[in-house]
Amino acid sequence: MNPQALRQRFAGQVYLPGEPGYDENRRSLNPTVDARPALIVEAASAADVRTAVGVARRHDLPFSVQATGHGTHTANDGGILVRTSRMTAALVDPDRRIARVGAGTKWGAVLAAAEPFGLAPLSGSSPDVGVTGYTLGGGVGWLGRRYGFAADSIVRAEVVTADGRTVTASADRNADLFWALRGGGGNFGVVTSLEFRLYPVAEVLAGAAYFAADRAAETLAWYRDWVATAPDALSTAVVLRHMPDSAEVPAAVRGRRVLLVKAMYAGDPDHARCLLRPLWNAAGPVLHDDLRPVPYAAAAMGGTPARYLDLFPTLPDPVIRALAGAHEDGLASTVEFRHWGGAMAAPGPDAGPVGHRDLPFSVIVDASVPALNAALSPYGTGGSFLNFLADPARTDSAYTPENLRRLRSVKAAYDPDNVFRAGHNIAPAQGSGNLAM
Numbered sequence: 001m002n003p004q005a006l007r008q009r010f011a012g013q014v015y016l017p018g019e020p021g022y023d024e025n026r027r028s029l030n031p032t033v034d035a036r037p038a039l040i041v042e043a044a045s046a047a048d049v050r051t052a053v054g055v056a057r058r059h060d061l062p063f064s065v066q067a068t069g070h071g072t073h074t075a076n077d078g079g080i081l082v083r084t085s086r087m088t089a090a091l092v093d094p095d096r097r098i099a100r101v102g103a104g105t106k107w108g109a110v111l112a113a114a115e116p117f118g119l120a121p122l123s124g125s126s127p128d129v130g131v132t133g134y135t136l137g138g139g140v141g142w143l144g145r146r147y148g149f150a151a152d153s154i155v156r157a158e159v160v161t162a163d164g165r166t167v168t169a170s171a172d173r174n175a176d177l178f179w180a181l182r183g184g185g186g187n188f189g190v191v192t193s194l195e196f197r198l199y200p201v202a203e204v205l206a207g208a209a210y211f212a213a214d215r216a217a218e219t220l221a222w223y224r225d226w227v228a229t230a231p232d233a234l235s236t237a238v239v240l241r242h243m244p245d246s247a248e249v250p251a252a253v254r255g256r257r258v259l260l261v262k263a264m265y266a267g268d269p270d271h272a273r274c275l276l277r278p279l280w281n282a283a284g285p286v287l288h289d290d291l292r293p294v295p296y297a298a299a300a301m302g303g304t305p306a307r308y309l310d311l312f313p314t315l316p317d318p319v320i321r322a323l324a325g326a327h328e329d330g331l332a333s334t335v336e337f338r339h340w341g342g343a344m345a346a347p348g349p350d351a352g353p354v355g356h357r358d359l360p361f362s363v364i365v366d367a368s369v370p371a372l373n374a375a376l377s378p379y380g381t382g383g384s385f386l387n388f389l390a391d392p393a394r395t396d397s398a399y400t401p402e403n404l405r406r407l408r409s410v411k412a413a414y415d416p417d418n419v420f421r422a423g424h425n426i427a428p429a430q431g432s433g434n435l436a437m
Contacts, residue, residue, distance in 0.1 A: 012044035028072035037081040046192040064422035067130035111297035120201035122150040145342030151182040153197040159189035162415040182352025205269040206299035207291035211283040222282040232342035308365040310380035353403035
């Protein structure tokens with residue numbers, strides 16, 4: 001391969017090792033990934049993506065795609081890295097309640113385009129996350145209990161396949177590929193444009209209320225039972241956190257160990273506070289409350305770095321005591337209990353392969369403590385939503401066995417040589433026929 005000669009084949013910018021821009025464009029948000037590809041292509045269009053796939057196939061080079069770098073978990077050394085950060089179109093059809101985006105579009109652009117029409121996408125916690133990677137991985141956000149996974153809202157995708165073709169995936173075209181894309185990640189091709197539904201949400205009640213953590217175990221036990229009565233429009237999480245002793249933290253909770261309840265309600269804010277009042281009473285006096293009505297586009301809820309993550313069918317007392325004790329003893333700075341369910345657990349008959357829809361709780365800890373992990377293990381499932389997984393070796397844990405078998409068959413049909421193997425890889429099934437048409 002002659003990288004200099006290849007430069008002429010792309011409309012977008014090409015970066016080679018040692019050139020200005022190379023280090024900036026190879027960088028992931030994951031500090032453990034230090035990729036050094038042979039060639040970085042800042043794709044200007046689907047044509048550049050097709051060319052890059054062809055080069056990787058012809059020279060048997062590793063191939064990967066990166067928009068914002070949020071989902072990059074493996075290093076592409078010596079291969080072709082396609083950056084989609086220039087493909088940032090975000091168009092909204094308010095009558096159909098549909099958005100169409102380019103491969104590199106961030107959620108902030110979609111939020112801005114949809115807000116004037118009183119519409120909202122099923123975005124995540126940050127407007128700086130790329131739409132495509134988030135959505136293909138399932139997409140779990142604060143409107144999920146009301147409207148489902150982001151992957152469930154996809155209606156159409158344009159995809160560059162491993163053999164260099166551009167195909168359309170929808171309910172009536174390449175239906176197996178369409179099914180696999182809605183939760184199967186980037187295993188089946190490079191999505192160059194995506195269409196998905198928007199929802200009539202203009203304003204939400206969002207934020208958090210802070211309480212002393214002295215009664216954490218009792219409050220969590222109460223929360224475990226209370227969420228069974230929560231309507232789908234209400235999403236909540238309980239977080240145990242050691243607050244920094246710094247000026248930007250509200251004085252009432254500065255430097256304290258707190259229990260905070262994060263909430264978002266898509267509906268009347270006064271009704272939301274009525275729904276939340278019993279939980280407030282259980283948690284104790286409010287130290288600080290920043291819940292307020294805001295445009296959905298401004299409701300940045302943040303997240304918890306995951307060193308430990310598991311999904312639970314319930315939160316039994318031993319789990320609650322172990323996690324509350326680990327936080328009190330300083331073994332973990334942040335522990336997050338998140339309630340799911342609702343529309344996420346009630347998909348339509350044609351839903352994609354997003355796994356563990358029936359599990360109502362996730363637990364995230366910002367530290368990995370062997371003794372704590374062992375204490376939790378008998379009660380967790382070992383599963384995870386794909387978007388939450390940092391370890392590619394655990395990819396299979398994001399799916400049911402039945403869906404994983406079907407995903408491997410679709411992989412064999414569209415990418416039998418496993419060209420798209422970077423990151424959360426699903427290996428192609430052996431001996432499957434080629435279904436790609």
